[in-house]
Amino acid sequence: MAHPLHLTINVEVLTAAELTPAEAATWQAARAATDHAYAPYSHFHVGASLLLDDGTIFRGTNQENAAFPSGLCAERTALFGLAASQPERRIVGMAVAARPASGDFVAVTSCGACRQVMAEYEHRQQQAIPLLLPGPNGSIYRFRSLSDLLPFGFTADDLPQKG
Numbered sequence: 001m002a003h004p005l006h007l008t009i010n011v012e013v014l015t016a017a018e019l020t021p022a023e024a025a026t027w028q029a030a031r032a033a034t035d036h037a038y039a040p041y042s043h044f045h046v047g048a049s050l051l052l053d054d055g056t057i058f059r060g061t062n063q064e065n066a067a068f069p070s071g072l073c074a075e076r077t078a079l080f081g082l083a084a085s086q087p088e089r090r091i092v093g094m095a096v097a098a099r100p101a102s103g104d105f106v107a108v109t110s111c112g113a114c115r116q117v118m119a120e121y122e123h124r125q126q127q128a129i130p131l132l133l134p135g136p137n138g139s140i141y142r143f144r145s146l147s148d149l150l151p152f153g154f155t156a157d158d159l160p161q162k163g
């Protein structure tokens, strides 16, 4: 019998003053990273930061290209960069920030392709990664898990078993 299935995503809406010290550092790192975006075409500077289990922070920025589809979002340069250089590291938090090339920070959310990649690395480490995104009017959205951005997402669990 057809019946509704209601999904719930718990998001906390915070001010910067309510972040934990580690979250505040991650948040600031994402904002600072926007200075290193390479966005000569969109002029939209995006920074992403990954808080690691040893307390260090790894950053990514959007990298654009004259052949537009060859560019990559900040979330993926961060995740791919970390996985390529320090694959043993566990990620315990993530934040994203965005602003026009010359202008103040704005609300932003991650694109669909980034959501898929974010879910992959969370699944890989078998531990939820909390995410901070800039919401409207200077608010901060705190998600409990990267995969909260991708309900019904496809993961390695959906692939047929080997052998």
Ligand code: THU
Binding pocket: 039, 042, 044, 046, 061, 062, 063, 064, 071, 072, 073, 074, 075, 108, 109, 110, 111, 114
């Ligand atoms: N972009 C990101 O880096 N992350 C997002 O979450 C949204 C979009 C980048 C891609 C491109 O360089 C620019 O923002 C405009 O789409």
